[in-house]
Amino acid sequence: MAKSPFMPTTGTSFERTGENSMIVNMGPQHPSTHGVLRLVCELDGETVVKCRCVIGYLHTGMEKEAESQTYQKCVVMTDRMDYLNANGNNLAHALAVEKLLGCEIPIRGQYLRVILAELSRIASHCVWLGTHALDLGAMTPFFYIMQQRELILDMFEMFSGVRMMPSWIVPGGLRGDVPDGFEVKVRAFLRDFPGEIEVVEGLLVENPIWRERTQDVGIMTGAQALELGCSGPIARASGVAWDLRKSHPYSGYENFEFQIPVGKTGDVYDRFLVRIAEMRESAKIVEQAMDQLPSGPVNTLDRKVAPPDRSELDTSMEAVIHHFKLWTEGYRTPVGEAYAGIEGSKGELGFYIVSDGTNRPYRWHERPSSFMNLKALEVLAEGRLIADIIAIIGSIDIVLGEIDR
Amino acid sequence: MTEPRSAEAQAIVANLPDALISETVKLGSLYLCIERERIADVLALLKSDPGLRYDYFSECVGVDYSEWKEERDLGSRFEVVYNLMSVSSGARVFLKVGADDGEAIPTCMHVFAGAEYPEREVHDLLGIEFQGNGNYPGERFLLPDDWVGYPLRKEFPLGGEDVVFAHGTLGPAVEDIASPLAGESFEGTTGTENVSPQGR
Incomplete structure (x- = not known):
């Protein structure tokens, strides 16, 4: 030492x-x-x-804590892992538990999940863009882009009452349908967002100082990225055209049309371009999901997993029993193990759950995308100037809540 | 074992005859149990095999099965599950390696450089040694340096642990060992008669 x-x-x-x-x-x-x-x-x-x-x-030992909590209670811990992409974490957890339970979600529920997950991705990328630019000395983009994030957080607040940790996507569906006025808000956001992102992009793309700081800095090849376990925008910036939404579609992503932006050089600048393009694609997905959103239930009809509607409780004894059992014991998953991965805002985000047949996970593990991506920093920083480290950290887009868990 | 069915199992049997223990498909995912000593070779094989090309190392995760009551693939106390994916074909495979207390698993850092962090995490939280991933002897990863024990082991209590001060001295316990709320048990049954005093 x-x-x-x-x-x-x-x-x-x-x-x-x-x-x-x-x-x-x-x-x-x-x-x-x-x-x-x-x-x-x-x-x-x-x-x-x-x-x-x-x-x-x-x-904070969330994985240990989860072993004594029911699956429903685990949801609130997932928000606090990657707190910038809380809906994505909720979704990954829900998909893993649903894989164990073998339960199907109605189309409306699936599409609402897609809308929330994509809005989360945009919000997460907004924070990344603002702070990344701020780190490298550009203060203006931060103010513009954080305003857009605020609009998204307002939407989250609208349906869940919470701005950052909605815990809204739960195994079996969602905690509830979105309220009246949600669609108007999303549509208004989608109308203005492309213009706003263009403003911020215009501040940086051709900016000579920005290009000086980011081009040819922290170059990673595609094979290197995969070997390091890097996924998401970082791998795509290195030329790996791989997105779990395309390769292993979940929650109805196969019904939407969108592109996977891919970079060429794999430097900090390419990661910046890829994420900007991703935000635009996400906005397109939200728009399509909004257009195609059918009416109907959002939760699985399996009353052993999703609670009955409030109106049923007054007339049906069975509904009361289901309600009571769900909120006291939860549900039991069959013995087995399941892994479900989604394309989070920072890369592959998955949950590996081992179930021993009780109402609590025997082992509950998140595949943390930032944790795996962080290793790239050690590799990319070598031989570069110390000022480049700042650019590389920003381009990897880490969230320590997810790394440490 | 029975005839290997999947292309992955066939490739392993053909090239490393003593490496494969068993092959199962659970909920649509392929799980291959591998001999502990051969895991790095198997990973290298799956990575380089031109027909399979498992080039993406997703992660590895450790599980303590000491309180497991159901049937299992392997007999040892711990299992480390490696999660690999082929980006070109989209196929995913889970490799399982068993280890008992004090048994070391060969590192696969030389095959996939990204294995360093997850291996260190498994070592830190479960106490499974990875032979060759020894850059940081005696150093904790996620936990503070003076932390005693491995929290993800089943016998490690949830709450009730002593506060550890610098130089290894122990202070008072933070709170009582977690027990179920009245009327609720950790086994998922309701009714006060089922409440166990110590939890699980």
């Missing part, structure tokens, strides 16, 4: 490779590490020789 009186490297055994190098500690309280990420960098002048990520500052 490299020991030095003014270079604290506690908490990580970091071997210094060069003699004249300097060890610099970034974080955990550093504005551009996007949360409590700590980087220990070995520098030769301004060049990064080696970079190691130290994580775990937000570890």
Whole structure:
């Protein structure tokens, strides 16, 4: 362990490779590490020789906690993992539990899930774009794009009462249908959003300072990305035309038309372009889902999984029993194991659940996309300038809540 | 074992005859149980086989089966499940490796560089050693450095653990070991007679 009186490297055994190098500690309280990420960098002048990520500052043991909670109660923990893409996490959890239960969701429920998940993706990318640009010295995009995110959070608040952690997508369907006026709000958003994104894009795409900071920085090849377990926009920016919404469609994605944006060079600039294009595609998906949204129930009709409607409780004894059983015991999943993965805003987001036949998971694990993507930072930072680290972290788009869980 | 059915199992039997233990399909997903010592070779084989091309390493996850009462694929206490995907064909395969207390699993970092983090996580939370992933001896990953024990093991209590101060000294316990609420049990039954004092 490299020991030095003014270079604290506690908490990580970091071997210094060069003699004249300097060890610099970034974080955990550093504005551009996007949360409590700590980087220990070995520098030769301004060049990064080696970079190691130290994580775990937000570890709350959610996977352990879940083993004593019913499947319904696990939902609220999923929001708090990737808190920028809460609906996506809810959806992945719901799909894994539904795979175990073998239950089908009506089309309206599936499409509403798609709408919520895609709005979440846009909101998540808005935060990424704002902070990424802010890190590299562009302050204006942050204000424009956060305004768009606010509009989406208003919609979340409208149906769930919560802005960031709706917990609205649950195994068996959704907690409820969307309220009146939701569609008007979404339509108004979809009408203005392409113009707004163009404004922000215009501030950066041709901007010489932005291009100087991002082009040819942090280049990763497609094969390298897959080997590192990177998925989502990062892999796509490296030329891997792979999106789980296309390759393993879930929740009715096969009924919508959209493109998978793919980059060429795989640098920070390409990741920026890919995510901007993805936001536009997401808006298209939301529009299609809104147009095709059928009427009908949103929850599975299996009363052992989804609660009966409130109106039934006054007249049906069976409904009262189902209601009581669901909110006291929950439902029991058959013995077995299931993995369900979705295309989250940061990559493949999956849940692996082992069930022993009780109403609680025996083992509940999230396949964290940011956690797997973070490894790329260590690889990409090597040999680059320390200022490039800031650009690379931003382009990887990590959420520490998901990394540490 | 019986005749290998899937292309993945056939490729493993043809190239590494002693590696495959069993083959099952659960809820549409293919699970292959692999001998512990051969896991890195199997991963390398599946990655390089021109017909399969499992080039995407999704993750690996550890499970402690010490309180499992149902039937199982493997007999050992822990299982590590590797999740691989072929981006070109879209096929997914889950490889299972069993390990008991004190048994080490060979690392597959040299096959998939991305395996470093999930392997370290499994080691940190379940205490399964990965031979060759030893860049950080004695270092915790997600947990603080002075943390004692492996929380995802089933015997690790939920709550009730002592506060660990620097240099390994222990302070008071934070709260009582979690027990079910009155009228509710961890086994999913309602009614006060089923409430167990210690939970599961």
